[in-house]
Structures are given as C-alpha cells and as structure tokens.
Amino acid sequence: MKLVIFEDDCFENFYPLTYPRPIFELRCGALSLAAKVERQVGQKADAYLVRDYLVETFSARAGGAKVNDLSGIAPGEEVLFVNGRLLADKDWKAPKAPGAMGCQKSVSVWRTTADVRKIRSFADILAAAPADRGKCDATCFNWMWEVMLTSVEQIGRDFAAAGRSFVESELRPDVAVFGDRKNLAIHSDVDIHPFVVLDTRHGPITIESGSEVHPFTRIEGPCYVGPKCTLLGAKVREGCSFGPVCRVGGEVEESIIHGYSNKYHDGFLGHAYVCEWVNLGALTTNSDLKNDYGSVDVHVTGKLVASGSTKVGSFIGDHVKTSIGTLLNTGSVVGTFALLMAIGKPLPKFIPPFAWYLEGAISRGFGKQSLFDTAVTAMGRRKKVWTEADLRLYEHIYALTDEERKHYIKKDRRKLLGR
Amino acid sequence: MNKAEVEQKVKEITADVLNVDVAKITPRSTFTGDLGAESIQSIQLVAAYEEGFDIEMDEDEALSVKNVGDAIEFIHKVVQAQHG
Numbered sequence: 001m002k003l004v005i006f007e008d009d010c011f012e013n014f015y016p017l018t019y020p021r022p023i024f025e026l027r028c029g030a031l032s033l034a035a036k037v038e039r040q041v042g043q044k045a046d047a048y049l050v051r052d053y054l055v056e057t058f059s060a061r062a063g064g065a066k067v068n069d070l071s072g073i074a075p076g077e078e079v080l081f082v083n084g085r086l087l088a089d090k091d092w093k094a095p096k097a098p099g100a101m102g103c104q105k106s107v108s109v110w111r112t113t114a115d116v117r118k119i120r121s122f123a124d125i126l127a128a129a130p131a132d133r134g135k136c137d138a139t140c141f142n143w144m145w146e147v148m149l150t151s152v153e154q155i156g157r158d159f160a161a162a163g164r165s166f167v168e169s170e171l172r173p174d175v176a177v178f179g180d181r182k183n184l185a186i187h188s189d190v191d192i193h194p195f196v197v198l199d200t201r202h203g204p205i206t207i208e209s210g211s212e213v214h215p216f217t218r219i220e221g222p223c224y225v226g227p228k229c230t231l232l233g234a235k236v237r238e239g240c241s242f243g244p245v246c247r248v249g250g251e252v253e254e255s256i257i258h259g260y261s262n263k264y265h266d267g268f269l270g271h272a273y274v275c276e277w278v279n280l281g282a283l284t285t286n287s288d289l290k291n292d293y294g295s296v297d298v299h300v301t302g303k304l305v306a307s308g309s310t311k312v313g314s315f316i317g318d319h320v321k322t323s324i325g326t327l328l329n330t331g332s333v334v335g336t337f338a339l340l341m342a343i344g345k346p347l348p349k350f351i352p353p354f355a356w357y358l359e360g361a362i363s364r365g366f367g368k369q370s371l372f373d374t375a376v377t378a379m380g381r382r383k384k385v386w387t388e389a390d391l392r393l394y395e396h397i398y399a400l401t402d403e404e405r406k407h408y409i410k411k412d413r414r415k416l417l418g419r
Numbered sequence: 420m421n422k423a424e425v426e427q428k429v430k431e432i433t434a435d436v437l438n439v440d441v442a443k444i445t446p447r448s449t450f451t452g453d454l455g456a457e458s459i460q461s462i463q464l465v466a467a468y469e470e471g472f473d474i475e476m477d478e479d480e481a482l483s484v485k486n487v488g489d490a491i492e493f494i495h496k497v498v499q500a501q502h503g
Contacts (some may be wrong), residue, residue, distance in 0.1 A: 356462070363462055367478035406475070413466045417436070 001078040003041050004070065005034050006049035008083055008106045008122045012301050014144040016317030016353060017258075017273055019336045019397045022050040022058055024084030026273075027241055027256050028147050029154025030162075030206060030224040036088040039161065041080065046073075049121060053396045056389045068120050075115040081125060083108045087139040087150065090161035100129040101136035108136035144315055145298060145307045145331075148273045152239030152254050155222035159185065159204040183221055193217075202238055232264060243276075245382055253288075255313065260382055271313035275336075277378055278320045286328035287346065288313035296331040299350035302404070307331065317353060319375050319394075335405075336397055337371045352405040354398055361416035362408040368398055420502070425472075425495045432471045433487060436464050446488030454487075468494055474501050 011018045017026055024034035031039070038044050047066040050058055059067045066072065073079055080094055086108055095101065095111050102108040110129045119125060141147050165182045169190040177184065179200035186192070187209040195215045198205055203222030207213070210228035217231045220238040225231065229242050232249035240252050243259030250263060253270040257263065261274050265282035272286055288311050290296060296312035297304040314328045317336035328334070329346040335353030343360045351357055356365020372394065376386040420428075426446070434441035437454050450456040456464065465481045468474070468490070474497045484490045 358459060358462060363466060364478040365462055366458075367482055369479050409466075413470050416466045417463055417470070 001043075001080055002046040002073050003038070003043055004047045004049065004079060004081045004116075005037055005045045005084050006081060006122055006125060007051065008085065008125075010085060010106070010142065011051065013142060014147075015301065016333065016336045017144055017147075017275055017315060019353065019400075020054070020057070020275075020318050020393055022048065022054055022084060023141075024048075025058075025061075026147050027243055027258055028087065028151045029156075029241060030158035031154075033084055033087065033141075033147075036158075037082050037084075037086065040088040040090070040092050041082070041094050049119070049125070053393065053400075057393045060389070070119050071117045073116055075117070076113050078111065078113050079116050081107065081110040081112070081129075083140060085140045085142075086136075087141065087154075089138070089154070090157045092138050100133045102129075102133045104133075106140070107133065108138065108140055143298070143300070143305065143307065144273065145271075145296075145309060145312050148254070148256055148271060148313075148315075149309060149311070151241055151256050152222065155206075155224050155239065155241055156203045158224070159183075159206060159222070162206075165204070179221070208244075226259065237270075254311070260379075260384070269313065271311045272316065274314075274316045275318040275320070277318055277375065278316055279322070279378070280316075281322045281324040281326060281342075283324055284322045284326040284328070286314040286332060287330040290330050297349075298331040299333045304349075319371065319378075321374070335401065337368070337375075337394065339365060339371065350408075352408050353401040355405055355408065359416060359418075361412035363412065363416050364409055368394075420472075420495075420498050422491065422495050425498060426491045428471060429468070429487060429491050429494060432467045433464065433490075436460060436467045444487055446491060447486060449486045450490075451485075472498055474498055 005024050007022050011023050014023055025032050045065050047070055048062060049068055055067050095109055098111050100107055100110040107125055107129045165185055167184055167186045168188040169186050172194060174194040175192050176197045178197055183200035183204040185206040189209045190207050191212045193215045196213050197218040199220045205219055205221040205223045207225040208227040211225050213231045214233050216233040219236040223236055224241040226242050226244040228245045230247045234249050235251040237253035239254035242257045245260045246257045247262045247264045250266040251268045255269050255272040257274045258276050260276045261278040263269055263280040267283045268285045270288035293310050296307045298307050312331045314332040316334045319337045320334050322340045323342045325342040326340050327346045329349045332349050334351045337354045338351045340357045354368050355362045358365055379386050430441050430444045433444055437456055439454055448454055476497055484493055
C-alpha cells in the first residue's frame with residue numbers, strides 16, 4: 001500500500017505557522033502530525049501533496065518521498081490518502097476497507113485502488129474521491145490554537161505509544177526525580193547538571209540526545225525536549241514540546257517551540273506556538289489569560305475568531321525577532337519575519353509578516369533584505385545555510401502578504417510620525 | 420508635480436521630520452552625516468515622504484538613498500510613475 005499525506009485548503013487558518021511549511025509538519029505532542037500518521041499506519045509516506053510554492057523547500061525534508069507527484073503509483077495499487085490536519089492519535093487506526101471519510105468540503109481519509117497518477121493537489125482529491133463520505137472518527141484540526149491545546153495530552157500519549165521508559169544518560173545523585181522514574185525517557189548523550197528537578201508526577205518527560213539541562217531547571221511532565229536543546233535554569237511547566245536545537249530559559253507553559261529557536265532569557269511564554277529561527281529577547285512575555293477569564297480571540301486571515309479557550313498565548317512565525325521587554329497580548333499573532341521593538345505595553349494582537357514594529361507603529365522598517373541578511377547570520381550560527389530555495393520561498397511569502405502589510409503600514413504611518 | 424515642486428516639498432518634509440532649518444538643506448546634504456538622521460528617523464522620513472506625496476516607495480530603493488538630491492530624483496520618478 002502507498003501512503004499519501006496531503007494538505008487541504010484549510011492552511012490559512014494556521015497562518016503564520018503554515019506560511020513556510022505544510023500543515024502536517026506542525027508539531028503536536030512529541031511528533032509532527034505527519035509522523036503520527038506514519039506511526040499509526042506503520043510506514044513512511046510515499047508521497048505528499050502540498051501548496052505549489054512549498055514544493056522546493058519541503059522536498060529537501062521529505063526523505064525521498066515524492067512531492068506533488070503520484071505518477072509512479074501503478075493503477076490498481078492500493079493507496080491511502082490521509083489529510084495532514086488529521087490527528088493520528090495512538091488509538092487511531094487507518095480504515096481497512098476502500099472508501100472515503102470526511103465531510104462535503106474535505107476528505108479526511110480515502111483508501112482506494114483507483115488510478116491516482118494524475119492527482120497533484122487537494123482539488124484533484126476532492127474531485128476524485130467518492131462524494132458519499134462516511135464520518136471520520138479522528139480529530140481534524142480546524143484552527144491553529146487547537147494544535148497547541150491538544151499537544152499537552154499528546155505528549156503523554158506519544159510517550160505511551162513509544163512504549164518504553166529508559167535512562168540512557170547518567171543521572172547524578174543531585175538530580176531530583178520527583179515522581180515515577182518509569183515516566184522518564186532520557187536518551188544517551190544528555191547532560192543533566194546538578195540541581196535539576198524532573199517532576200514526573202503528572203506526566204512523562206522525554207529528553208532527546210545531545211540536550212543539555214543547566215542547574216536549577218525544573219521540568220514538569222508531560223514534556224518533550226528534542227535533540228540538542230539547551231535548557232538554561234528554565235521553569236518548564238507542564239505540557240511543553242521543544243523541537244530540535246532550541247534554547248529555553250525563563251518560564252514556559254503548555255507551549256510548542258518548533259525548533260532552532262531561542263527563548264534564552266527570563267520572561268513568560270504560555271500556550272504559544274513558536275516557529276523556527278525565532279529569537280525572543282530577554283523578558284519577552286506573552287499573556288495567555290485575559291483578566292476577565294473570557295474566551296481569547298485570535299486574528300485569522302483578517303478577522304478575529306473566538307478560540308473558545310480561556311488559555312491562548314501567542315503564535316509566532318518563523319524568523320521573528322523581539323526586543324528586550326516585548327509584551328505580547330493574549331492571542332497575539334506575529335507574522336513571519338516580523339521584527340518587534342518593545343513599547344512598554346502590550347503590542348497589537350496582529351503584526352503582519354515582514355513588518356517592523358517600531359515606535360509603536362507597524363512600518364516597513366529597514367525592509368526585507370535587512371531581515372534576510374539577519375536570517376543568514378542567525379542560521380549560520382547554528383551551522384545551517386540560508387539557501388536560494390529559502391530566498392525564493394520567503395520572497396513568495398512576502399509577495400503573498402504584500403497587500404495586507406501595506407494596509408497596516410499605511411494605517412500606522414501617522415503614528416510612526418508621532419502625529 | 421514638477422521637479423522644483425518636489426524639491427521644495429522634500430526639503431520641507433525633511434526639515435519637519437529631522438527638526439532642522441529648511442534653509443540649511445541643500446541637494447548635497449546627506450541625511451545622516453549633515454542632517455543628523457538617526458536610524459529610526461530614516462524610516463520616519465520614508466513614511467513622511469509617502470504620506471506627503473501620496474506615493475508608495477520600494478523600501479530597499481528608498482533606504483539606499485543617502486542625500487537630499489538623490490531623494491528628490493527618486494521621489495520625482497515615483498511621483499511621475501504613480502500620479503503621471
């Protein structure tokens with residue numbers, strides 16, 4: 001059987017997280033959504049279907065799987081299509097019988113032996129899949145905050161799905177394990193310094209190889225710490241998932257840091273999703289609870305949408321930089337490559353991609369080339385290369401978001417001029 | 420708008436944003452060296468020109484302009500392109 005994971009047309013509800021990546025690369029728990037599908041199906045994806053502009057950069061991460069190309073699947077061969085928004089929980093099983101599940105507007109799962117060679121997009125799937133679709137019993141995420149809110153429980157369920165606990169690195173006697181040691185998965189080559197607390201009473205803790213945990217860090221499970229992370233005296237509250245090569249200090253709660261991002265210093269990050277190559281300056285703090293304990297509204301494609309949750313922090317796009325002391329309002333959305341300068345009070349809830357927030361106003365600042373130059377430097381510090389493909393990707397995203405950015409820049413122009 | 424009108428308006432806007440005497444601004448004046456523009460003020464200048472002339476400028480081109488004369492040339496070109 002061939003496994004194909006696809007994006008449908010709901011990706012805009014996950015902006016800015018999904019500007020530079022397919023929706024199924026979002027982390028939820030210890031794994032990405034795609035990795036969970038692969039785990040539950042029991043095989044790697046043979047192909048992916050994504051937005052056209054993502055093909056070039058995503059192909060480099062696709063592990064040899066075809067991207068937007070099903071021409072190699074022979075007619076009559078069984079194919080399982082799985083929607084990239086689907087949460088393949090550890091109890092989810094792919095349907096064994098042919099047929100489609102989903103709703104009128106989308107397909108969650110489709111198992112078929114039809115000729116799929118010409119399918120290149122979600123629109124093609126929608127046209128080819130049977131209109132008579134059964135109800136899908138799995139969750140399909142509709143909004144970005146759902147991924148973050150679900151991640152907390154998923155960390156524990158991913159730990160359980162992995163099915164083993166172990167400590168492959170030395171745990172010094174002055175490291176306190178508070179709770180059941182069976183809730184630990186400490187991989188080899190993890191350096192845990194003295195006076196670290198691993199609190200497993202409410203959930204498991206996984207720490208991947210190459211990570212370093214500095215003194216006075218307290219980690220509460222459930223928690224997943226990806227490869228080569230550094231925790232710097234951090235107060236890691238329950239429900240955090242950090243992708244590879246993150247540096248985390250201060251207080252973090254029920255948040256996802258996708259990878260390669262820094263929250264080095266003090267400051268609170270709660271109920272947030274932080275993308276790659278983000279640097280949060282010292283004392284950057286987000287609110288994740290309104291003073292009236294009401295539902296948090298989040299900016300989605302130009303409109304405020306009620307999340308229905310009282311706990312929603314911020315959604316921070318790739319390559320965002322914040323100055324020291326930046327205060328992010330409850331349910332903030334910070335666009336890809338935005339640069340924020342603190343103003344001593346919470347910033348607006350929406351900052352468009354590639355905008356510079358200076359002197360309390362959204363502006364063009366020093367422009368995108370300056371932002372790209374910074375990305376080259378930041379990635380170089382982690383031995384990663386900003387490629388021509390990256391440039392093309394982000395130039396495309398810049399063009400995609402141009403009208404929206406211009407609108408906000410024009411609106412704030414007089415503010416920038418102090419009028 | 421002819422070039423002389425653009426020049427006069429550029430000088431007035433520049434004097435206002437940088438808080439300098441308009442009489443001291445010449446086409447050869449550099450924004451940072453002669454007129455003392457700090458980095459945030461160069462961004463404010465671009466915004467003020469856009470507002471004053473009702474134009475939109477390419478940010479990289481606009482920020483590469485170093486003196487008042489080049490700004491006059493550049494803005495005149497943009498005004499012609501966007502307003503005829």
